Amino acid sequence: MTSACQYCRGRLPSFVGEELSAAELNAVRAHLRDCLACRNEASSFLRARNALQATGAATASGPAEPFFAQMHADILASVAVEPAPAPAVGWPGSRWSVARWRGVRWAIAAAAVLALTVAVWPVRNGLLDRRAIPSAGIVVSPYAGPGAQPMQPLGFEGPGESRNQGMRGRAELHGIVDRDEPRSPVRAMPVGISGTHAAQAGILTGQRRAR
Amino acid sequence: MPHPIRAQKLRTLESTLPAGLPDPVDRLAAAVAVTDAELIRRTAGGESDAFAALVARYQKRAFWIAFHVVGRVEDARDITQEAFVRLYRSLDKYDYARSFYTWFYRIVMNLAIDHHRKHRHDPSASLEDFQGGLPDDSADDVQPIEAAEQHGQVWRVLERLDSKFRTVLVLRDIHGLSCREIAPILRITHATVRWRLHRGRQVFRDYWERLTMEDA
Numbered sequence: 001m002t003s004a005c006q007y008c009r010g011r012l013p014s015f016v017g018e019e020l021s022a023a024e025l026n027a028v029r030a031h032l033r034d035c036l037a038c039r040n041e042a043s044s045f046l047r048a049r050n051a052l053q054a055t056g057a058a059t060a061s062g063p064a065e066p067f068f069a070q071m072h073a074d075i076l077a078s079v080a081v082e083p084a085p086a087p088a089v090g091w092p093g094s095r096w097s098v099a100r101w102r103g104v105r106w107a108i109a110a111a112a113v114l115a116l117t118v119a120v121w122p123v124r125n126g127l128l129d130r131r132a133i134p135s136a137g138i139v140v141s142p143y144a145g146p147g148a149q150p151m152q153p154l155g156f157e158g159p160g161e162s163r164n165q166g167m168r169g170r171a172e173l174h175g176i177v178d179r180d181e182p183r184s185p186v187r188a189m190p191v192g193i194s195g196t197h198a199a200q201a202g203i204l205t206g207q208r209r210a211r
Numbered sequence: 212m213p214h215p216i217r218a219q220k221l222r223t224l225e226s227t228l229p230a231g232l233p234d235p236v237d238r239l240a241a242a243v244a245v246t247d248a249e250l251i252r253r254t255a256g257g258e259s260d261a262f263a264a265l266v267a268r269y270q271k272r273a274f275w276i277a278f279h280v281v282g283r284v285e286d287a288r289d290i291t292q293e294a295f296v297r298l299y300r301s302l303d304k305y306d307y308a309r310s311f312y313t314w315f316y317r318i319v320m321n322l323a324i325d326h327h328r329k330h331r332h333d334p335s336a337s338l339e340d341f342q343g344g345l346p347d348d349s350a351d352d353v354q355p356i357e358a359a360e361q362h363g364q365v366w367r368v369l370e371r372l373d374s375k376f377r378t379v380l381v382l383r384d385i386h387g388l389s390c391r392e393i394a395p396i397l398r399i400t401h402a403t404v405r406w407r408l409h410r411g412r413q414v415f416r417d418y419w420e421r422l423t424m425e426d427a
């Protein structure tokens with residue numbers, strides 16, 4: 001697999017989600033035109049995403065209207081016995097509810113206890129115990145031998161995660177963060193799956209698996 | 212950030228409202244000029260129609276999000292109802308400077324994720340829940356029976372996904388929210404949303420390909 005293939009494969013999940021930047025999209029499209037293996041990989045991602053979206057769209061017209069009408073009535077009935085909560089205290093639009101002020105009071109009390117502990121502890125344990133200071137001639141220094149290596153980020157291997165993902169994958173993604181706007185024109189319970197990027201790259205045609 | 216109601220491409224606001232609402236509630240729920248924050252303000256002021264309108268606006272979306280996470284109609288219905296009760300009880304904590312739907316979807320998602328983690332190995336009735344209710348899915352480009360089979364496979368794959376992947380796939384790929392909208396709902400960073408989508412689509416694709424290969 002060439003480095004161009006690696007670049008392309010690392011972006012295929014975002015490609016099918018239409019979340020790539022224009023520059024990345026052009027690079028991926030150009031590579032897909034020339035590379036059959038990556039094109040097959042892309043259509044595999046598309047088949048999976050199309051199936052997911054089709055299922056979402058199909059179930060969305062499941063329960064009939066009376067189901068929702070009943071649910072509406074049940075929700076209102078379940079709150080009918082309660083008065084509406086009082087507006088928040090403090091200035092309009094603020095989040096300083098009664099519960100929050102209560103939380104702040106606890107935080108202040110906890111901070112006071114902590115401050116007292118910090119003030120008393122060294123007097124009792126450290127500063128008064130002069131024998132703890134090493135005598136002349138003994139040099140104490142933190143170990144930093146010549147073989148010390150800078151720490152490497154650990155790879156993340158959660159359930160179902162393969163090796164070499166995690167931090168490394170995040171680094172790959174780092175370059176494409178912040179680029180999912182403007183939002184996809186195909187949104188919210190898509191019925192007919194278009195796969196704009198894919199269609200433009202010509203990889204949606206004739207990809208349905210023969211059964 | 213576009214409001215989800217105004218941004219909704221495939222459904223109008225009217226079609227998301229349940230049928231048979233009393234006239235004043237229906238009018239209030241459909242009034243685009245009356246914001247969600249205004250409805251909350253009126254609810255806090257004791258106007259019961261305002262809360263009824265808020266429920267009407269969001270109950271279907273809340274139900275579908277919950278359903279796609281937990282996979283069962285009855286559970287999704289309970290979660291939706293519980294979410295509205297919690298919402299009602301915590302209206303005093305609402306920050307008027309922030310969007311309502313982010314706050315409310317967070318309540319729904321927390322309940323749904325919690326439920327999914329506890330019950331993910333229960334036998335799912337998700338597809339059976341809709342047998343007979345599935346529409347003639349002509350846009351799907353496959354025959355109804357084949358489509359139903361495919362939906363069943365998708366549910367089986369979703370069942371196997373970890374909650375952290377399932378939730379982002381549901382919100383982004385099924386419900387069409389942007390990564391920037393998803394981040395505050397799940398209380399994770401935008402970069403984490405992107406990462407989970409990336410891995411989630413890989414894991415989903417791998418399971419799905421394996422399952423369809425086995426069945427072919």
Ligand SMILES: [Zn+2]
Nearest residue numbers: 004005035038
């Ligand atoms: Zn390639």
